[in-house]
Amino acid sequence: MATTAKEVVRQEEQQLQTKREPERIMRPPVDIYENEDGIVVVADMPGVSKERLNVRVENEKLVIEGDAELPVKENMEPIYADIRTTHYRRDFTLSGELDTDKVDAVLKDGVLTIKIPKLEEHKPRKIEVKVA
Amino acid sequence: MFTTLSDFGGSIFEDLRRIQREMDDLFGFGQQLSTGIRSPQPGAFPPVNIGSTDESVDVYLFAPGLDPKSMDISIQQNLLTISGKREGVKEVENTNFYRRERFSGTFKRVITLPDDVDPENVDATYKEGVLHVQVQRKESSKPRLIQVK
The missing domain is CATH 2.60.40.790 (Immunoglobulin-like)
Structure with missing residues (x-):
């Protein structure tokens, strides 16, 4: 199919617009805790399915991104909205003792749980105190 | 050296964004302020x-x-x-919480x-x-x- 010149211009305009106006971003609330094995990040991302979720490690940063999808009907008019955007994003700077090759992520009922283990040599060891 | 600590705040854009956010809050655009009695x-x-x-x-x-x-x-x-x-999240022994936003x-x-x-x-x-x-x-x-x- 041939694209008309008009359409090309329109596409370019749209691209420019998306560049100029960054999309509104929602920061998902998180719980972060650490135990002997590593760090666990729990994030609330309601409406996000596995297919629309992106968890990655990039430049020593853990990036969580996702798009929520709502079962909205045709001709629906909004009456009230606490949530104004469908795009979630948040990132955290990781530290060197974490093993980023073994990150484990589970998504269930809109709750994302990410486990980042510590490198073996950084796991705490109990030091026995000998009685002299 | 840093002249003032507030220099850490970053660029002018950051400030503009903050002002915009405050204006939004003030006029109720950011979070649609509902006047409903049960809201x-x-x-x-x-x-x-x-x-x-x-x-x-x-x-x-x-x-x-x-x-x-x-x-x-x-x-x-x-x-x-x-x-x-x-x-x-259930608290287990030896667990250290850094954030609790949920x-x-x-x-x-x-x-x-x-x-x-x-x-x-x-x-x-x-x-x-x-x-x-x-x-x-x-x-x-x-x-x-x-x-x-």
Whole structure:
């Protein structure tokens, strides 16, 4: 199919617009805790399915991104909205003792749980105190 | 050396964004300020979106990580009440918490629906942490096509 010149211009305009106006971003609330094995990040991302979720490690940063999808009907008019955007994003700077090759992520009922283990040599060891 | 500590604040754009945010809050654009007598403070759990069609009123509650059985949904005339409980992360020994932003505990939201909803005709589904409650409008108030003879 041939694209008309008009359409090309329109596409370019749209691209420019998306560049100029960054999309509104929602920061998902998180719980972060650490135990002997590593760090666990729990994030609330309601409406996000596995297919629309992106968890990655990039430049020593853990990036969580996702798009929520709502079962909205045709001709629906909004009456009230606490949530104004469908795009979630948040990132955290990781530290060197974490093993980023073994990150484990589970998504269930809109709750994302990410486990980042510590490198073996950084796991705490109990030091026995000998009685002299 | 840094001349002042406030230099850490970053660029002028950061400041402009902050001002914009404050203006938004002031005029209620950022978070649509509802004047409803039963509406909670901004940031209450769970956030709610409500949409309307000719056939139904659809309420979406963004309530991830809930057991659907623990939720209590009831409707009386046009008042929809949704309550439930969300357990926080269980604390185990040797666990060190850095952040606790997620809601935990009990919640209850009462939503005033339009007057023409049919309380006998409600349907609720829970998917990916979003509770979708559909309340049909009364048959008599649905739009009808009037035939001109």
